[in-house]
Amino acid sequence: MDTAIDKALVILESLETGRGNRSLASIAAATGLPKSTVHRILAILERRAYVQQDAFKDYSLGPKIIALGAFAGERSPLVSAAGPLLDRLVRDWGETVHLGILVEDSLLYVDRREPQDIAVRLVAAPSPLSQPHASAGGKVLLAFGDERLLDTVIAGGLTRYTAATIVDPDRLKAELARVRESGYATSEQERNEGVRAVAVPVRNRSGAVVATISAAGPTQRMTDEKLHSLRVALAQAAATLSPALR
Amino acid sequence: MDTAIDKALVILESLETGRGNRSLASIAAATGLPKSTVHRILAILERRAYVQQDAFKDYSLGPKIIALGAFAGERSPLVSAAGPLLDRLVRDWGETVHLGILVEDSLLYVDRREPQDIAVRLVAAPSPLSQPHASAGGKVLLAFGDERLLDTVIAGGLTRYTAATIVDPDRLKAELARVRESGYATSEQERNEGVRAVAVPVRNRSGAVVATISAAGPTQRMTDEKLHSLRVALAQAAATLSPALR
DNA sequence: GACCCCCGTTCCATATGGTGGAACGCATTC
DNA sequence: GAATGCGTTCCACCATATGGAACGGGGGTC
Numbered sequence: 001m002d003t004a005i006d007k008a009l010v011i012l013e014s015l016e017t018g019r020g021n022r023s024l025a026s027i028a029a030a031t032g033l034p035k036s037t038v039h040r041i042l043a044i045l046e047r048r049a050y051v052q053q054d055a056f057k058d059y060s061l062g063p064k065i066i067a068l069g070a071f072a073g074e075r076s077p078l079v080s081a082a083g084p085l086l087d088r089l090v091r092d093w094g095e096t097v098h099l100g101i102l103v104e105d106s107l108l109y110v111d112r113r114e115p116q117d118i119a120v121r122l123v124a125a126p127s128p129l130s131q132p133h134a135s136a137g138g139k140v141l142l143a144f145g146d147e148r149l150l151d152t153v154i155a156g157g158l159t160r161y162t163a164a165t166i167v168d169p170d171r172l173k174a175e176l177a178r179v180r181e182s183g184y185a186t187s188e189q190e191r192n193e194g195v196r197a198v199a200v201p202v203r204n205r206s207g208a209v210v211a212t213i214s215a216a217g218p219t220q221r222m223t224d225e226k227l228h229s230l231r232v233a234l235a236q237a238a239a240t241l242s243p244a245l246r
Numbered sequence: 247m248d249t250a251i252d253k254a255l256v257i258l259e260s261l262e263t264g265r266g267n268r269s270l271a272s273i274a275a276a277t278g279l280p281k282s283t284v285h286r287i288l289a290i291l292e293r294r295a296y297v298q299q300d301a302f303k304d305y306s307l308g309p310k311i312i313a314l315g316a317f318a319g320e321r322s323p324l325v326s327a328a329g330p331l332l333d334r335l336v337r338d339w340g341e342t343v344h345l346g347i348l349v350e351d352s353l354l355y356v357d358r359r360e361p362q363d364i365a366v367r368l369v370a371a372p373s374p375l376s377q378p379h380a381s382a383g384g385k386v387l388l389a390f391g392d393e394r395l396l397d398t399v400i401a402g403g404l405t406r407y408t409a410a411t412i413v414d415p416d417r418l419k420a421e422l423a424r425v426r427e428s429g430y431a432t433s434e435q436e437r438n439e440g441v442r443a444v445a446v447p448v449r450n451r452s453g454a455v456v457a458t459i460s461a462a463g464p465t466q467r468m469t470d471e472k473l474h475s476l477r478v479a480l481a482q483a484a485a486t487l488s489p490a491l492r
Numbered sequence: 493g494a495c496c497c498c499c500g501t502t503c504c505a506t507a508t509g510g511t512g513g514a515a516c517g518c519a520t521t522c
Numbered sequence: 523g524a525a526t527g528c529g530t531t532c533c534a535c536c537a538t539a540t541g542g543a544a545c546g547g548g549g550g551t552c
Contacts, residue, residue, distance in 0.1 A: 005290050008251045016317050034512045044251050049349045061318035063349055066356045069315010071262050072307035103295045110312045280541045
C-alpha cells in the first residue's frame with residue numbers, strides 16, 4: 001500500500017467486511033491508517049457517493065458502488081447468468097449460497113445470496129477476499145486450478161482459521177486429490193466454527209473450471225443428507241451455467 | 247476534480263458508460279486526463295482487481311467492483327428487496343427495468359435488469375448518473391421531492407438530450423404537477439430518441455418517496471396499452487416494496 | 493515491403509497534493 | 523466534574539503524483 005488511491009481502496013474494502021456500519025475510528029484501526037488521513041479520504045469518497053454516513057456518523061458503502069457493481073455484474077456473463085440460479089438455490093434450500101472466483105491466489109466471492117426468512121444464518125459475513133485453502137469453494141478452485149497456484153498458496157502460508165483448518169501442505173494435497181476425484185469439496189468448520197459447506201466447480205464451455213458455487217450453513221442444519229442433496233443441486237446449477245460461459 | 251483519488255473514481259466511472267471495453271486512449275479522451283496519468287492509475291486499479299484488461303488491452307470493470315457492489319446492494323434494504331421484483335417485471339414484460347434514486351441533484355440508477363432473449367433492446371446503456379428532468383424516473387423523483395431540489399436542478403440548466411426534451415422551466419413545472427396528480431411519469435423520447443418509458447414512485451413505510459421504478463423500451467413496442475399495463479405492474483411492485491423500507 | 497499512424501509504455505524534473513502528529517471541541521460515561 | 527473517546531481542523535514538510543515528451547512496435551495502407 002503506497003499511493004493515495006491504494007489507501008482509498010483499502011478503506012472501501014474495510015467497509016465491506018462485517019455487517020454493521022463503521023465509525024471513523026474503527027476504520028482507522030482496521031486499516032492501520034491515521035485518523036486524519038482516513039477522514040480526508042472518506043470525505044472525498046462521500047462527495048462522490050461511494051460512501052455514505054448514517055445518522056450517527058458511521059460509514060457504509062454508498063449508492064455509487066452499488067450502481068457500479070450492478071452494471072459490471074450485468075456485463076459479466078458469469079455473474080449475470082448465475083444470478084437467477086443462485087436465487088433459486090437459496091429459495092429451494094434456505095441456505096446461503098456463494099459464487100466465487102480466483103483472483104491472483106485469493107478466493108473472491110463475486111456474489112452471495114442469503115435467505116431472508118430464516119433467523120439463524122451465517123453470523124459473520126465472510127470476508128469477500130480470503131485464502132482458498134479453508135473454504136469449500138477455495139478447495140474446488142485449488143483442486144482444479146493450476147499446479148503452480150497451489151505452490152504459491154502453500155508458500156504464502158496456510159492460515160489457521162479454526163481448529164479444523166487444514167494447515168499441513170501434505171494433508172491439503174491429499175484433500176485436493178480427493179476433491180478432484182469426487183468432483184466436489186466440503187468444509188467441515190474449517191473456515192468458520194460451526195459452519196459446514198459444499199462446493200462444486202463451474203466449468204466454461206471448453207471444460208475449464210472458472211468459478212465455484214457453494215452453499216454454507218450451521219452444522220445443526222447441514223446434516224449429511226442435506227449436504228448430499230445440496231451437492232447435487234449445486235452441480236445441476238453449475239451444469240446449467242456452463243453453456244453461457246466462454 | 248483534484249485529488250488522485252478523484253481521478254481514479256472518474257476513470258472507474260468512465261468504464262461504466264458504454265457497452266464495450268475501453269482502450270487506454272479512449273479513457274484518456276473521455277476523462278480529459280493525460281494518457282500517462284490514466285495509465286498509471288489503471289495500473290494501480292488493476293493490481294487490486296478493480297479493473298481488468300482483456301486479451302487486447304482494453305479495460306473493463308473488474309471482479310472486485312462486482313463483489314463490492316453485490317455486498318453493498320445486499321445490505322441496502324431497497325436494492326435487495328427490489329431485486330426479485332425487477333426480475334419478475336423483466337420476465338413478465340420483456341422490457342428493461344430500472345431502479346433509481348436521487349443522489350445530490352442527479353438521478354442514479356442503482357440497479358437495472360434487461361431481457362436477455364430479445365434482440366431489440368436499448369442500444370445505449372443509460373449513463374447511470376444523469377440529469378433527472380428528461381427521464382421518467384427522474385421526473386417522478388423531482389415531482390415528489392423537495393421543492394428546493396427542483397430549483398437547484400433548474401438553476402443548473404436543463405440539458406437538451408433530444409428534440410422532445412423539456413428544457414423550459416415552466417413547462418417542466420407543469421409536467422411535474424401532472425406527475426404529482428397522476429402518480430406516475432412518462433418519457434416520450436425525451437432522454438433517448440426512440441425510447442418511451444414509464445416510472446412510478448417507491449414509497450417507504452412512512453409514505454416518503456425514496457426511489458423510482460421505471461420501464462423503458464423502443465417506441466414501436468411500447469404502445470399506449472402496454473405503457474398503461476406496465477404502469478399498473480410497476481405500481482404493484484412499488485407497493486410490494488414499501489413495507490420493507492424504513 | 494516500406495511507410496505511417498496510433499497506441500501503450502517508460503522516463504524524469506517539477507511542484508502540487510498528500511501526509512499525519514497535534515490540538516480542539518463536543519458527547520457520553522463514570 | 524473529570525475523564526474518555528470521538529470527529530474534526532490545522533499546517534509545515536516532503537513524498538508522491540504529475541504530464542509532456544520520447545520510445546517502440548503492431549497493424550493498416552498503398
